[in-house]
Amino acid sequence: MSTSSTDRLNASNLSVGYQVNGGAQATLSQLNLAIHAGEFVCLLGPNGTGKSTLIRTLAGIQAPLSGELKLEGHCYKKISPRERARRVSIVFTDLLPVGMMDAYSFTALGRHPHSGWMGRLSQTDHTQIQWALEAAGAAHLRERQVSELSDGERQKVAIARALAQEARLMLLDEPTAFLDLPRRIELMRLLRDLAHREKIGMLLSTHDLDLAIRYADRLWLIAPDGQLLQGMPEALALSGALQQAFASDSLDWDSNSGSFHAHRSYYLQATLTGSGPAALWTRRGLQRIGIGITEVANCARFDITLVLVDAATQWQITDSATSDSHNFNSIEALLKWICPRRPQAS
């Protein structure tokens, strides 16, 4: 891997892990990594594969077991903590319950590597803090106490604090862990847009495979055997690497929708004729109650057709076992009708 001038971070032959009883216990080894300017990289991997260790090592908080680590072309060991803090900022999972501090003062802590020994803030500092709060979508929170913010708001303030540091590399360790789905999507978009707009090299570890695939410019994927695979999300999905890393007995990779599904065996099959959202949710509903969807008519127990009557959807169903036919005008009625007709799963 060649070092180019836009590389925020370079690692060659890096081994990370812990010193245990004098011996080195490497969780990941022989890593050759780079994060480029304006690149949004997501680090994915099952629990306990060393994602946090890797992030702490890249942040310079933990020493690597071996190998070389360069921050914008400078060796980590050769720059002072203050100099390092101007180049790399971090956001951790913990939500920092700091009492008696408003979001503005909290964000101002990010100016430490730039301010004097007493920490007095200049006009430039105040401008930068305000910018960071706005960029993180947290400007309206600046007078609020950090301890009173919701999880999502607090994580935005934590990102504002990191932005205020003006570092060109930002490392985030599972920042979305405590957030609900809409908040997670919002945060991922925000971070990706920030990375692209401000030319920040950004590395984010997450469990959220689906969002990572949608938003990351590149994925770092820790496989079960401890290998770290790199590539565009789509390339990793097509090559089957994603499937290998995450699939298990109870989880299936759905190559049509590009996501994982809980594995289940269907006892009954149905054919489904129709299109649009109504068809999608009918399919989901049937799958949820254990009815598979098939194209082959003669192995299906039910035939379901969606028809539009006076701009409203109607569900027509035929039970091939009893030749019963019914019309329903709500999906709820349909599913309630099918439920008692399923064989009881053992």
Added chain:
Amino acid sequence: MERPQYRRKLVRHSVCFGLLLLAVLVVALSSLCLGSHPLSPKVILQALTHSPELSPILQQIIVDFRLPRIITAMLAGAALATAGLMMQTIFRNPLADPFVLGVNSGASLGVAVVLLLLAPAGISLTESLSASGQTLIVLASTGGAALTLLLVLTLSKRVDVMSLLILGLMLSYAIGAVVSMLMFFSMAERLQSFMNWSFGNYGTLSWSHMRVFAPAILIGLCSTLLFVKPLDALLLGQHYANSVGIHSKRVRFAVLLSASLLAGTVTGFCGPIGFLGIAAPHLSRYLFQTSTHRVLIPATILVGALLSLSADLIARGPGLPVSLPLNAITALIGAPVIIVALVQQRNMKRLFG
């Protein structure tokens, strides 16, 4: 800055600082006036300006007894409060006080050894060192505090913050056990003098002691200016502090050293004085509604001095024939302060996460 809340805060802080300063002055002046023999402010003024009209005895009472006592009370209160604040931030624990590292138990062991072990055995250090009894006690307790501090700080480099807290606690228990043994085998008369020391007293410092005490405390207080920024960063915990360029292990060592020197010096000269170091930081946070150390450190210094002066004033029992143990008064003042702060804040747990 055009932030309205920022301006409100600035006003609040200025008002609080002004009132605190005024309160300290008022209590200090009352302390000079009140005592076993009440004196008018006019007499005090005459004494301080060395007016020839004043009788030499009154002059001596004010300048040689009451004045050093008040200065001691202010300095000791400020020192313990600041040390307590720093310890609370370093350990991220609202219950930490200046003595979490066992400094006061070390000091009490030193004093116990001198009063309970050496003196009854007929070994008189007083003559060979040609020092007065009071100076000897100061040397013993400062020495004991310093040795404990040395031990804990040596160990501090190896363990994390929480272990260090437990380490200090265990050391305190162990030393306390040794002191109990010494007390168990001592005569009642010797025990009384040890008990008197352990009650704490601001009245034992003469001007010659002050020449050591005051500079030591002032140097300690000034050194805290260096920690304003790192302490703010440490509010976020060690990892974040590191990430904004703070060398957290070095800072921790320096802060512990500074806080323990402050606490050790006070214990050495005045005996173990509890509760000020834990109450003053909480009261300051409550008054100023901030956790920024640039505000909290001066605030805590003033609050500490005020609480300490008030406790001493009550302990001397103006109008009463007896004086009360200082430690009991600081606890009686300190405990309600902590309770009020706790009830009002409701979220002291969230102070440090």
